[in-house]
Amino acid sequence: MTSPTPLSSAVVDVVGRPFRAIWTPEDGALRAGGFATxxxxxxxxxxxxxxxxxxxxxxxxxxxxxxxxxxxxxALRAYAGGDLTAIDAIPVAQPETPFRGEVWRALRRVPGGRAVTYTELATLAGRPAAVRAAASGCANNLVALVVPCHRIVRADGGLGGYLFGADLKERLLRHEGALR
Structure with missing residues (x-):
């Protein structure tokens, strides 16, 4: 019996921070992504x-x-260089519940240069009343950046939380032109 192929990984500088990507080489699907802190x-x-x-x-x-x-x-290098759509074509796969999967697919439909509220995200995911569940989907996203939970902000205009820190969330939103 042969052992499974190891996962591929890379580190790419994005907005001045190392971003680590991990994917399955057999299908190129990103399985995990996150920033060094x-x-x-x-x-x-x-x-x-x-x-x-x-x-x-x-x-x-x-x-x-x-x-x-x-x-x-x-794709990550192109995104870092200003092509905000470059990461859209990266396939992703992560363990999901039915609603979390809808939240993550909705996140991928939020274009670079735009930020939406948690309430809008819940609506995009098909359950307008499930704002807390949509926020939980962001918090449990294993494929940060490519499933762009950084594009979700609070209804009062505040940035809201981000696993890698509010400063990095702000830098990403500025890079994408969603904040001036």
């Missing part, structure tokens, strides 16, 4: 979240060397 400079918490949400996938481990090119890396 001062508290987690290697983005190791991303692996821990993947292990918690999809233990079998995480057990494949990471390839010995990070990827330096290919569709995921090229």
């Amino acid at each position: 001062d508290a987690d400079p290697g983005a190791d918490r991303l692996i821990a979240r993947l292990e918690r949400l999809d233990p079998a996938l995480a057990a494949r481990g990471l390839a010995a060397a990070p990827a330096t090119d290919g569709p995921v890396v090229d």
